[in-house]
Amino acid sequence: MKPDPIAELPRSQRKAVESAGYRVLRWIAARKVLQARVTKGRIAGELGDFLNHWLSLAPAPAATDDLWLSFDHSPDSMKLELGGGSAALAASPLEHALLHLPALRAFWRQELRQRHFTALQALVPRAWLLDPATVPPGAIIAGLGTGSWEKASPLGDVQNLKGHLPADRPLALTARDSVWVPQKFFGVKLNARYGRNDKQQVVLRSVEAP
Structure with missing residues (x-):
């Protein structure tokens, strides 16, 4: 059994x-x-x-x-x-x-x-929409603890929503067609x-x- x-x-x-x-x-x-x-x-x-x-x-x-x-x-x-x-x-x-x-x-x-x-x-x-919208002064990107993508953790993957090859994060921000996901959690x-x-x-x- x-x-x-x-x-x-x-x-x-x-x-x-x-x-x-x-x-x-x-x-x-x-x-x-x-x-x-x-x-x-x-x-x-x-x-x-x-x-x-x-x-x-x-x-x-x-x-x-x-x-x-x-x-x-x-x-x-x-x-x-x-x-x-x-x-x-x-x-x-x-x-x-x-x-x-x-x-x-x-x-x-x-x-x-x-x-x-x-x-x-x-x-x-968690996942984040890669969008170039400006973060207001003094605000942070929720869940990342920083106000800019340049300072956000690099540990993660860019996933393109149109099936294209993933770009790097700066290019994905401009294209507005990708999501950033943190480093994958490996469990059972x-x-x-x-x-x-x-x-x-x-x-x-x-x-x-x-």
Whole structure:
């Protein structure tokens, strides 16, 4: 009999995996609301223009009838694996960056509710949209602790959203078509599959260690 990978996890990580399917579906629903607001011009000004550009580079939505998610985990961390799973949103560095974008915090809190937003931010790896917009004097790039990309850590990867070969960070900033992700987190892999029970609740069906 194969050991159950989830049984060996700390309680907090088990709960994170068990609830991740439901929370990702909430995230997908909220993301559709964001897309509709931007498409209809309901977010005005610089933020509206900014989102209009970046959302045009988003991956096409994928069917989520058979939802599975891929995780990297260590004894003290559980993260969705970038590029893994059946939900395009959960696997996309662009969507990861949008979830962590400070300008959208109020939107995500409203659409997801605070506890789900907080849980998703802990579960979803950070990523940053490479955009040449000027950081206001005295402000910092959220999560990086610096006010300029020149001083940000070089440990990471530029991922081009159009399928081009990745450029270096200065060129990617000018092109506005890439996302920067920090140095990849290497942990133990888990694949979790979700479904709906007879009450239509999203529940964890199985967990495998590939």
